[in-house]
Amino acid sequence: xxxxxxxxxxxxxxxxxSERAMLQGxxxxxxxTLLSKCAGLTGAxxxxxxxxxxxxxxxxxxxxxxxxxxxxxxxxxxxEQIDSLYFTEDAPDADFDDLxxxxxxxxxxxxxxxIAACDAVAAxxxxxxxxxxxxxxxxxxxxxxxxxxxxxxxxxxxADLLREALDGETGD
Numbered sequence: 764x765x766x767x768x769x770x771x772x773x774x775x776x777x778x779x780x781s782e783r784a785m786l787q788g789x790x791x792x793x794x795x796t797l798l799s800k801c802a803g804l805t806g807a808x809x810x811x812x813x814x815x816x817x818x819x820x821x822x823x824x825x826x827x828x829x830x831x832x833x834x835x836x837x838x839x840x841x842x843e844q845i846d847s848l849y850f851t852e853d854a855p856d857a858d859f860d861d862l863x864x865x866x867x868x869x870x871x872x873x874x875x876x877x878i879a880a881c882d883a884v885a886a887x888x889x890x891x892x893x894x895x896x897x898x899x900x901x902x903x904x905x906x907x908x909x910x911x912x913x914x915x916x917x918x919x920x921x922a923d924l925l926r927e928a929l930d931g932e933t934g935d
Contacts, residue, residue: 806867
């Protein structure tokens with residue numbers, strides 16, 4: 764049986780909430796939006812580049828955002844000593860390039876697991892808690908949330924175009 768990305772219900776964005784709830788709400792909304800752009804598609808469809816000359820795919824976006832979540836929340840903010848996903852010195856764009864449609868279900872599961880792990884390291888931590896990057900920049904958890912919302916918003920725009928080119932489906 765061919766795996767198909769499941770349909771999801773996007774969570775509502777809080778209309779009036781604390782800063783933390785608002786940031787988490789917008790991030791969750793954008794995470795859900797990416798998954799909704801993949802819903803109903805097979806691994807082969809998710810791995811298909813549809814907007815030449817760009818090699819960008821929905822599966823590549825899922826892998827990229829799995830990688831970015833891990834880097835910012837777990838490796839940089841929480842300081843976890845864990846391997847990066849996909850990225851190597853020899854293949855810095857492996858998250859986008861080394862796609863296997865047969866692994867789409869596993870990649871989808873890895874994305875969801877990484878989100879849960881990232882939410883766990885951020886839970887209960889103060890938005891003003893800082894960390895220093897390898898380049899010497901001091902950032903706080905609030906910066907990570909805002910950056911991740913921006914990252915998803917940009918890539919969800921790409922996902923809109925990729926999905927429409929695949930099967931004509933559009934949405935918000």
